[in-house]
Amino acid sequence: MHRFSPEPIPVTAARSGVPCLCASRRALILRGHPGGLALWCSDCDQSVPFDDSRLPGPCLLEVRRFARQFDHIYGLWLESSEYEGWAADELFRAGSALNRLGRVVACHVSGTLPCLYALASDPTSGGDEDETVVVPACPVCGRAPAASARFPSTSALVCSACGLLLAR
Numbered sequence: 001m002h003r004f005s006p007e008p009i010p011v012t013a014a015r016s017g018v019p020c021l022c023a024s025r026r027a028l029i030l031r032g033h034p035g036g037l038a039l040w041c042s043d044c045d046q047s048v049p050f051d052d053s054r055l056p057g058p059c060l061l062e063v064r065r066f067a068r069q070f071d072h073i074y075g076l077w078l079e080s081s082e083y084e085g086w087a088a089d090e091l092f093r094a095g096s097a098l099n100r101l102g103r104v105v106a107c108h109v110s111g112t113l114p115c116l117y118a119l120a121s122d123p124t125s126g127g128d129e130d131e132t133v134v135v136p137a138c139p140v141c142g143r144a145p146a147a148s149a150r151f152p153s154t155s156a157l158v159c160s161a162c163g164l165l166l167a168r
């Protein structure tokens with residue numbers, strides 16, 4: 001049993017369950033979520049329904065595939081079964097197969113609308129220090145991430161070279 005709530009990605013504040021109603025979107029965030037949501041509006045930070053994403057069909061299939069895989073692996077992690085360690089590695093390690101897939105899919109989404117991939121951060125590492133956690137370097141390229149005006153609704157940092165959104 002995990003002692004924390006099933007909320008793996010403290011990148012965002014607002015998440016009321018109401019889908020994004022923005023008339024136009026400047027950018028998208030690809031972020032796995034329990035239940036199979038994966039696309040988020042960079043302006044309001046609410047989920048973007050797949051059918052309302054205006055992505056071309058093949059790209060949407062990739063997004064759905066990523067969303068399914070995240071959901072399955074997240075389920076294995078929550079079960080605390082013999083797969084828990086493997087699942088945690090897939091969810092939280094930047095170079096895992098799941099996260100490599102996420103970055104590739106976000107890159108393809110960017111062909112339609114700028115899209116960053118939000119890396120999940122492990123809620124079990126950090127403990128009481130959560131408020132002061134800093135991301136010293138991008139876990140993929142090692143460079144310092146920066147704030148981005150294109151993703152104003154989050155307090156996260158961006159590595160534009162790697163297409164990553166990182167929790168601050």
Ligand SMILES: [Zn+2]
Nearest residue numbers: 020022041044
């Ligand atoms: Zn929106």
Ligand SMILES: [Zn+2]
Nearest residue numbers: 138141159162
């Ligand atoms: Zn990077």
